[in-house]
Amino acid sequence: MSLLRVESVSKRFGGITANQDVSFEVGAGKIVGLIGPNGAGKTTMFNCIAGYAPPTTGEIWMNDIKVSGMSPEQCARAGIGRTFQVARTFTSMTALENVMVGAFLINKNVGDARQSAARLLSFVNLGQFRDKPAGSMTISEQRRLAVARALAVKPRLLLMDEVMAGLNPTEVRETVDVVLKIREEGISCLIVEHVLEGIMPIADAIVVLDYGKKIAEGSPEQVSRDPKVIAAYLGDE
Ligand SMILES: Nc1ncnc2c1ncn2[C@@H]1O[C@H](COP(=O)(O)OP(=O)(O)OP(=O)(O)O)[C@@H](O)[C@H]1O
């Protein structure tokens, strides 16, 4: 049974078609990779799904709730969490306080928010940064902090936009371990990523966008053998 259903979504900005008639699904407890060259429309798709920019046409459903047209807050309440391609870390606040910002969205009780944030920091292996300013953390640690903050809203689907970009192989592995732990919790993950060695080994399915259109979909093996996908990536070099 699918948790998220994207149905014929198109998104236009004036004359630019950032997404064109894109359909795909994310099953409950699955990891789906959304890949494609720069400007393919991946972040735009996240903005459509999470309520930051409604689709021009098409519909998006979370189970039996139509989320297309809803505000980001309503989408969050429907179970959609996200991280941002451009970090929104509060660098002078502590790691704990950053995660509490997420926790407060669903629980105004300070003690509860603190407890839930502390648990999530440990979950993403950042327990030791609890009382340190987020600005003192590495990029890799700040990305996992953003994941913890998104998890604090208790999503059933987590959208992660390039959380592995620019990381070294050790950091990619640490991030992959966290993604696998998230799936073990039963939370579905939709992951936009250029770091294919991070996403390909763990994805249950891959969706490929190019110039706003879906050009391929299937297992990581199927997609990486697809001539259209190879051409899209080579054309990008
Ligand atoms: N708010 C906007 N207004 C106008 N054009 C936009 C807007 N947002 C995105 N676009 C355009 O839509 C297209 C898709 O952009 P998008 O950011 O979704 O790509 P992407 O796949 O996330 O790329 P990248 O891998 O570089 O992050 C681009 O041509 C971009 O310039």
Ligand SMILES: [Mg+2]
């Ligand atoms: Mg993007």
